Amino acid sequence: MPELPEVEVICQGLRPxxxxxxxxxxHGSGKPxxxxxxxxxxxxxxxxxxxxxVSRRAKYLLIGFEDETLLIIHLGMTGNVxxxxxxxxxxxxxxVRWQLENGYELRLHDSxxxxxxxxxxxxxxxxRETGFFAATGVEPFSLHCTPAHLxxxxxxxxxxxxxxxxxxxxVAGIGNIYANEALFAAGxxxxxxxxxxxxxxxxxxLFLLRSILSQAICCGGSTISDFINASGGxxxxxxxxxxxxxxxxxxxxxxxxxxxxAITGRATYFCPLCQKE
DNA sequence: CAAGTTACCTGACGGC
DNA sequence: TGCCGTCAGGTAACTT
Numbered sequence: 001m002p003e004l005p006e007v008e009v010i011c012q013g014l015r016p017x018x019x020x021x022x023x024x025x026x027h028g029s030g031k032p033x034x035x036x037x038x039x040x041x042x043x044x045x046x047x048x049x050x051x052x053x054v055s056r057r058a059k060y061l062l063i064g065f066e067d068e069t070l071l072i073i074h075l076g077m078t079g080n081v082x083x084x085x086x087x088x089x090x091x092x093x094x095x096v097r098w099q100l101e102n103g104y105e106l107r108l109h110d111s112x113x114x115x116x117x118x119x120x121x122x123x124x125x126x127x128r129e130t131g132f133f134a135a136t137g138v139e140p141f142s143l144h145c146t147p148a149h150l151x152x153x154x155x156x157x158x159x160x161x162x163x164x165x166x167x168x169x170x171v172a173g174i175g176n177i178y179a180n181e182a183l184f185a186a187g188x189x190x191x192x193x194x195x196x197x198x199x200x201x202x203x204x205x206l207f208l209l210r211s212i213l214s215q216a217i218c219c220g221g222s223t224i225s226d227f228i229n230a231s232g233g234x235x236x237x238x239x240x241x242x243x244x245x246x247x248x249x250x251x252x253x254x255x256x257x258x259x260x261x262a263i264t265g266r267a268t269y270f271c272p273l274c275q276k277e
Numbered sequence: 278c279a280a281g282t283t284a285c286c287t288g289a290c291g292g293c
Numbered sequence: 294t295g296c297c298g299t300c301a302g303g304t305a306a307c308t309t
Contacts, residue, residue: 003302034285034304059303080286093287112286114303159280168304175302224302234299257292264281267301 002075004140004173006235007059010081013230015054015105017083018063022050022101029095034076035116036147039096045069046098046121055127058136058172067106068122072132073232075113095177111167139171142172145171147202154194154202161197162190165209174209177222177244180269183218184243188277192262215240243269 002010021272039151044091046069053064063071063079073081090097095130096117096192098106108115124131138145154161165179183190185208188201198206216222221235224245228234238245242252246261251271261268 006302034302074303076286077301110286111288112301112303113284114287157279163280177302222302256308265283 001219002059002079003175004056004059004214005178005237006221006229007056007061007075008217009076009221009235010058011061012055013062014081014083014141016055016104017104017230018051020051022032023047023065024101025099027095027097027099030112031117032094033095033113033117034074035118035141036096037116037117037119042071042096042117042119044120055214057133057139058168064125068125069133070120070125072116072118072120072127073108074110074116076110076116078112079108079110079115080228082228082232083111088206121166128248135169137168137172139172140174140206144208147199147206150206151197151199151202154197157194159194160191160263161188161194161205162266162268164194165263166266173213176266177215177241178209178212179223180244181212181242184270184275185212187207187274187276189275190270192277197235243271245269 015150023046026039026046045063049065049067049069051067055062059074061073083104083109086099086103091109093111094107094109095113096108099107099133102104102145113162118131120128126141137148154164157164162179165182166176177214180190182205186205190206216237219234219235219237219240220229223234224236224238244257246258248257251258251274254271254273256273258269259272
């Protein structure tokens with residue numbers, strides 16, 4: 001489900017309701033996730049703690065506590081988090097529930113259980129960029145993310161530019177949807193070797209990528225099948241998809257039929273006329 | 278050793 | 294109606 005815009009929307013939605021709240025207990029389904037901190041350990045480390053900050057890094061949601069303990073949540077393909085009254089019926093696939101002092105609880109719902117939860121101590125949290133996030137790439141909106149930086153990273157690789165964009169070790173937060181959309185906007189064929197892009201290509205691609213991510217955040221993210229934000233609402237950026245999921249439909253630029261191919265096993269949509277190799 | 282493939286899991290959808 | 298195959302927004306452990 002969630003790429004950078006969706007996680008950002010959840011983050012912004014949660015922040016005003018979660019900051020200042022105190023975790024009183026942690027409950028769960030007992031089913032494993034891709035990574036899961038034992039509920040008893042989580043309750044011991046978080047119990048009585050007050051939330052200080054809610055932020056995002058790559059596709060991870062970060063919930064910081066006053067004692068600097070950091071709760072990290074990844075939503076995988078189908079994960080959602082939201083706040084519910086603790087009396088609201090627990091749904092199938094509600095795998096972890098953080099009970100709060102105000103009668104609400106934060107719930108992680110994830111049918112495929114590709115999501116994950118980690119807990120960093122204050123020391124680990126302080127060192128997170130060289131620890132937990134050591135292998136995580138640069139944030140697309142950060143000042144360190146420049147056309148020159150991307151071109152330098154890509155020079156060492158002989159892979160399609162789409163695969164490069166989706167590699168979280170290079171650039172953080174870009175998944176299949178936004179990689180497809182950004183390459184279409186830039187007029188770059190997704191299978192083109194990343195190492196062949198010129199400075200000018202990277203300038204254009206980065207500018208358009210940022211523009212698309214920003215628009216998507218403003219639209220509340222993209223809801224394909226099950227994405228909902230922290231208030232249970234749907235995003236509507238999918239209305240703006242130019243190529244993603246549009247196989248056989250006319251290109252919005254030139255009218256040619258959008259093609260679908262597989263690149264590194266992932267569905268890839270592009271316009272054969274607007275995006276030359 | 279970079280890069281492609283498979284595995285993890287459930288649910289939705291299309292074809293028959 | 295229902296059974297079966299295919300596919301899905303992500304990542305990491307495999308294999309080549």
